[in-house]
Amino acid sequence: MLIHLVANPAFGSSEMRFHHPIPGGIVNVSLTSIDNPRPEVKFGNRRLLVMRGTDQWVALLGVALDTVPGRYIVSVNHNDDETDIREVNIKPHRYPVQKVLAQTGRSAGADRSSPQPLLSDHKSKVADCSSQWTEPLVAELPLRYPVPGQSTHVFGSRHAEAGQISQPTDHAVLEPQSGVSRVHAPDGGRVHSVIQVDTDRQVVCIDHGLGLISIIGPLQDLNVQIEDRVTTATALGTVVLGDGKLGRLQWFVALNGIFVNPMLLVENPE
Numbered sequence: 001m002l003i004h005l006v007a008n009p010a011f012g013s014s015e016m017r018f019h020h021p022i023p024g025g026i027v028n029v030s031l032t033s034i035d036n037p038r039p040e041v042k043f044g045n046r047r048l049l050v051m052r053g054t055d056q057w058v059a060l061l062g063v064a065l066d067t068v069p070g071r072y073i074v075s076v077n078h079n080d081d082e083t084d085i086r087e088v089n090i091k092p093h094r095y096p097v098q099k100v101l102a103q104t105g106r107s108a109g110a111d112r113s114s115p116q117p118l119l120s121d122h123k124s125k126v127a128d129c130s131s132q133w134t135e136p137l138v139a140e141l142p143l144r145y146p147v148p149g150q151s152t153h154v155f156g157s158r159h160a161e162a163g164q165i166s167q168p169t170d171h172a173v174l175e176p177q178s179g180v181s182r183v184h185a186p187d188g189g190r191v192h193s194v195i196q197v198d199t200d201r202q203v204v205c206i207d208h209g210l211g212l213i214s215i216i217g218p219l220q221d222l223n224v225q226i227e228d229r230v231t232t233a234t235a236l237g238t239v240v241l242g243d244g245k246l247g248r249l250q251w252f253v254a255l256n257g258i259f260v261n262p263m264l265l266v267e268n269p270e
Contacts, residue, residue, distance in 0.1 A: 018141070020264050022093035024065040024156045024170070026255065029074055029086050031057040040077040046256045047133060048074065049210040051141065062111040063090055063257030065156060065168050095156030095168060118250045119203065119219060122195050129192050129205035130213050130254035142267045143186040144232050146216055147239060147249050149176040155261040170259040171215075180238050183249060185230040186214050186266075194226060204236050213264075215252040 019028040031039055034052055041048040041059040044165040048059040061074060067094040076084040117127045153173040189208040195217070196202055203217030204224060219237030224230060239249045253262040 029059040062258035213254040
C-alpha cells in the first residue's frame with residue numbers, strides 16, 4: 001500500500017456550506033474529481049459520508065463535542081491500493097454556560113432550561129441506531145426542519161444550577177409554532193427503529209444512509225413503523241405545543257457515529 005500525506009485542497013463555495021471545524025461541528029474534506037470513483041474515507045476505524053461537490057468528492061467528518069482542538073488525520077482510499085492521509089484542523093470553540101434561575105427553572109437568557117434527558121434510559125438502542133452504515137446514500141443534503149418552529153436551546157450549551165454543571169446539549173430542541181404540529185422526516189431514508197419512551201410517546205430513528213442518522217421525538221400519534229421508507233413529505237407523528245414536556249421536539253443528528261449540531265446541516269441555519 002502506497003501512502004501519501006497531502007494538505008486539504010481549497011474548497012469551492014458549495015463545499016464550504018457545511019464546514020464548521022469545531023467540537024460538535026463538521027469538517028469538510030475535499031477529495032478527488034467526481035470523474036473518479038467515490039473514494040472510501042475513514043477517521044480512525046469510522047467510515048465517513050462522501051458526497052458529490054461541485055467538481056470534487058467531499059467527505060463530511062462529524063466532530064465530537066469533547067474533541068480536543070488540534071490537528072487530526074483522515075485516510076482516503078482511492079480503490080487503487082493508494083492511500084492519502086489528509087490533515088484536518090479542529091479549532092477551539094467556547095459554548096455558553098447558562099445559569100438556571102432557581103425560582104422559575106428557566107435559564108438567565110433567551111435559552112430555556114434544559115429538557116429532561118429523552119434517551120438516557122435507552123443508550124444501547126440509541127448507540128445501535130447512531131452507528132448504522134448503509135448504502136447507497138438516500139439523503140440529499142441539506143436537511144429540512146422536521147417541524148416549523150423556533151430553536152429554544154443552544155447546541156453545546158450547558159446549564160449551571162446549585163453549583164452543578166450539566167452535560168452539554170448534544171441535540172436541537174424545537175418548539176412548534178401551533179398547538180398541534182405534524183413532524184416530518186428531515187430527509188429521505190429508512191426507519192431503523194422506534195423507541196418507546198412511555199405509554200404515548202415514541203422516538204423515531206431514521207437512517208439516511210452512509211452514517212447520517214436522525215433521532216426525533218417525543219412523538220404522539222406515530223405514523224410510521226420499522227423498515228418504512230420515508231421522504232420529507234412523510235409525517236412521522238405529532239408534537240403538541242404547551243403540553244408540558246410534550247411541547248418540545250428533540251432532534252439528534254449523528255454523523256459517523258458522532259452527534260453533531262443539526263443546525264449546521266439544515267437548509268436555512270440560524
